[in-house]
Amino acid sequence: MAFTRATGKHRAPSRLSRTSAHAAGVAALATTGVIGTLTSPALAADANVQALEDTGLNPAVTTQELADQVEVQAAAQEQAAEEAELHERIQARAEAEAKRLAEARAKEARAEKERADREAERKRLLSFQLPVAGSYVSTSYQAGGSLWSSGSHSGVDFHAAYGSTVVSVGMGTVVEAGWGGAYGNNVVIRMHDGTYTQYGHLASVTVSVGQTVSPGQQIGVSGSTGNSTGPHLHFEARTSAEYGSDIDPVSYLRARGVAL
Incomplete structure (x- = not known):
């Protein structure tokens, strides 16, 4: 026995029929102006979104999206500030290191100059020179004659006009200063190397016993005092x-670097 679907008023309308009926109802309401007052808020919002989508416009940015953007920007600014601060610290450290190195080099240069100055002064103090600048030997060592009580010259005579400056040939300490009999006014100096030098026939003496003298320091002026036949310097x-x-x-002076 075959079964057949019931027809007529007992059959439920199909989905297509319901959709068509709903659309027809909406259209009818729209023509009467009733849809503006009967449509629910949810339906209205859906309609607005659909309208924006239909026109190609994007929905408005949400509050959360704005907050996220602000947070990203703040993080970027904070990172940039940290990087700038780090750069400043690195730059300051580099400048401080450069300053330290410059000061160290300057200090070393000063120390080196001081060492060089001390060495130059040491060499100067240990140097020897002529007792009368630019002079020459006018009477040689051990020259014979009646002028000397021993029968020979115990030193050399340096040419020196009256009043010429007489200096110590090197560094030493004065052990005699004043009248010396046949030597007239004379000065005897114990040199730094343990030897002695003597300067005779001076017109005047400008140092005293116990005084330390350096190379080239004046000790008197030349003259013709004592057993002398004219102004000169007797040097021993x-x-x-x-x-x-x-x-x-x-030989004594030459052995100590004096050109003579």
């Missing part, structure tokens, strides 16, 4: 302060 080199310990003055 000795191994001791005593008379008779004389050595060749020219």
